[in-house]
């Protein structure tokens with residue numbers, strides 16, 4: 236003990252007699268770049284290579300000889316994943332690794348509130364700290380291109396501007412605590428089908444305008460310390476070692492100084508991994524790992540094969556130093572950060588954050604006859620129908636699956652929120668997936684059901700006749716093909732015969748409320764027969780409370796859709812013209828997929844092609860109403876270097892407090908290239924008391940009018956006529972003002 240203390244005290248002093256295996260303790264008071272250089276100068280080639288690859292499923296080694304800690308990573312992005320065994324996917328069986336599950340990122344995006352993003356990043360960061368994690372594998376910001384993508388629920392919607400504004404506070408909130416965000420999956424990973432074998436073919440304008448901005452914002456504005464490469468290909472190179480994406484754009488154009496981490500098993504070639512920008516390799520089953528080879532991590536592409544190439548002079552030591560520097564920087568920023576707080580897990584503050592974000596992200600899609608909120612001042616008879624009213628949604632969905640300390644089901648949430656005397660009855664309605672297991676974590680729920688589909692409908696319909704309100708809770712459920720990693724949905728329709736159940740309930744009771752739990756748009760052939768519809772996402776631990784808060788009006792809904800809900804799949808650009816899911820090459824297991832729709836993704840497509848959506852991007856109702864006044868601008872002509880302000884008064888014209896998300900879109904009237912009918916360039920969420928008016932001011936700059944000129948490889952504007960729209964959704968324009976760029 237005394238000997239250890241003496242060594243510690245003598246840290247960094249050359250006079251300490253060094254015996255074999257005595258660690259050298261580096262001076263930790265210096266700034267990070269100095270520490271990186273100091274460490275690097277003392278490391279052997281083998282030590283440098285050692286820190287570039289995993290040593291277990293989720294950790295990578297440091298350099299024990301120099302007292303440099305390794306890194307502990309964890310999924311991400313909605314909660315801290317339970318511990319698995321060192322080298323297997325089986326559960327480690329800890330009893331203290333249950334977490335708070337926060338709402339899925341689609342819900343966060345639907346809040347349109349950067350403050351919620353900061354709260355999210357911070358809360359999750361605190362859970363990570365407490366569990367000793369240095370890198371959280373998230374958030375994901377792949378653009379929502381098709382509603383079939385099984386992982387859309389882990390991303391932030393279809394609009395690059397919205398995703399950019401929402402990702403930055405998440406990253407900052409987390410990294411302020413000394414926990415790295417690992418923004419994923421960079422980039423063009425827009426579907427799960429053939430996720431390892433799709434080769435995306437996309438033009439540069441589309442790449443820069445649609446698919447890169449959120450990553451760029453995370454790096455340049457959020458200062459993300461790590462980025463995860465995607466599984467698929469771009470320009471015939473895997474994205475985990477893709478020269479253009481990693482060296483050219485990320486590290487070159489954007490000046491990223493952090494580490495590029497491979498997706499698990501996304502590395503395929505040592506030479507490419509070395510030269511094409513990968514820094515840190517993790518794996519699922521790479522190189523014999525699945526067979527339990529001893530020291531299998533030595534066989535990783537950035538392990539012994541790298542050392543061999545270095546020994547033979549086939550790899551440049553400068554490239555090795557660059558990688559080691561980046562990984563060391565990540566280590567000093569996180570695991571060896573001297574100022575890290577302790578963090579906390581499963582705190583009431585985290586539950587409160589999850590509940591609040593959930594409540595703010597739920598979107599009221601429809602509310603005819605003001606049927607919602609449900610009365611709080613008198614008891615009523617409620618009938619709740621549907622498997623999703625019971626089913627735990629935090630288990631499943633792939634790597635984002637969690638082991639939660641608690642999860643409130645919608646049924647339980649409604650029961651506890653209902654006023655005294657309210658009768659809450661339940662009918663199953665349909666059977667979806669009665670299993671509840673992922674990666675060894677089980678929900679422990681018995682959802683088995685022996686009645687036939689027709690019997691279940693008959694039971695629900697009979698009970699519906701006696702109820703004041705019927706609340707159907709359905710949607711998807713994170714089972715394979717139903718919003719889950721590694722598979723896409725088979726269709727836009729609701730599964731398990733839910734359309735039939737909803738149609739039957741609508742006939743049985745006019746006061747039907749549909750709560751759709753999903754991370755994706757679903758088809759709603761019954762939309763006209765149902766007076767109220769709520770888009771409830773996967774809401775995490777506090778799901779039932781968040782839903783009940785909104786249904787009973789304790790929270791006035793204020794979320795808006797971060798994606799378009801199309802009427803049918805053929806209305807989606809990726810399906811109409813975009814070649815989803817790709818075309819298999821005759822000579823290789825590679826699926827080329829042309830993003831023919833170009834920049835016309837989501838509402839950009841619907842607006843430009845005049846295809847009416849089921850519910851437009853940016854749509855969401857409140858229990859109060861808002862009136863938009865006439866906007867004013869400070870100038871109608873703008874020159875380079877100038878900005879224009881747009882000021883609009885918004886009034887709460889109803890009788891309860893509520894929040895409105897005011898949106899600003901811009902149209903280029905006559906562009907030299909095909910441009911979308913309009914594009915989001917600003918938004919503001921404001922809370923207004925009944926009768927209150929607030930003025931909101933947006934600033935528009937020439938940058939907001941720019942398109943990416945692929946030939947010149949730069950953002951370009953052209954003089955001419957533009958329009959700015961103040962709107963409450965992409966389809967609900969309050970005012971349009973023309974202006975000119977000189």
Ligand code: BGC
Nearest residue numbers: 310311372419498499519634
């Ligand atoms: C997923 C990543 C995840 C990683 C580790 C991969 O299969 O694509 O998003 O972070 O596994 O679990």
